[in-house]
């Protein structure tokens with residue numbers, strides 16, 4: 001899952017970014033409305049956290065432009081503490097949720113998870129593959145007998161993306177776009193290497209290769 005975070009308060013932005021990265025998201029952090037608007041219009045994010053008070057272009061204008069262009073990415077806006085009018089404007093402009101400053105990071109994380117769940121094409125209460133369940137909090141695999149299998153950060157991000165799109169053919173490019181942030185070396189051939197590792201962990205049949213198209217996860221294989 002890849003997130004765009006548009007926040008001009010450098011301390012807050014960096015604190016949120018590192019927390020979200022810790023939670024296994026790829027995160028692009030930008031500090032003004034022009035850069036944020038551009039990235040949100042051109043990169044395939046799974047959700048956006050958008051401060052409304054931004055230099056160069058307001059968050060509200062950024063959001064209106066995205067929605068006018070048909071961009072339906074889930075957006076959570078950050079507003080001033082008593083900014084009820086701002087919140088109303090934000091929701092009317094197409095925001096999916098809001099949070100007033102100051103807020104607890106835990107609440108932001110929970111709201112983002114809820115947004116991503118609602119936006120998922122398939123509603124899955126549990127992320128399961130074969131006998132394994134993906135534990136998102138601990139970023140590992142567990143089974144009913146209490147066994148645990150550790151995952152590297154990239155393995156976790158890739159598997160979570162697969163599990164949120166079961167039965168869909170996912171191209172290497174699309175996988176790379178959702179697993180890595182903007183600054184990472186996004187070599188889509190690396191995805192092949194990680195798919196091999198996931199097969200070694202989960203069994204050879206759980207991820208099918210579709211020649212020239214990409215990969216497809218079969219959670220029940």
Ligand code: CA
Nearest residue numbers: 008051053054
């Ligand atoms: Ca601000």
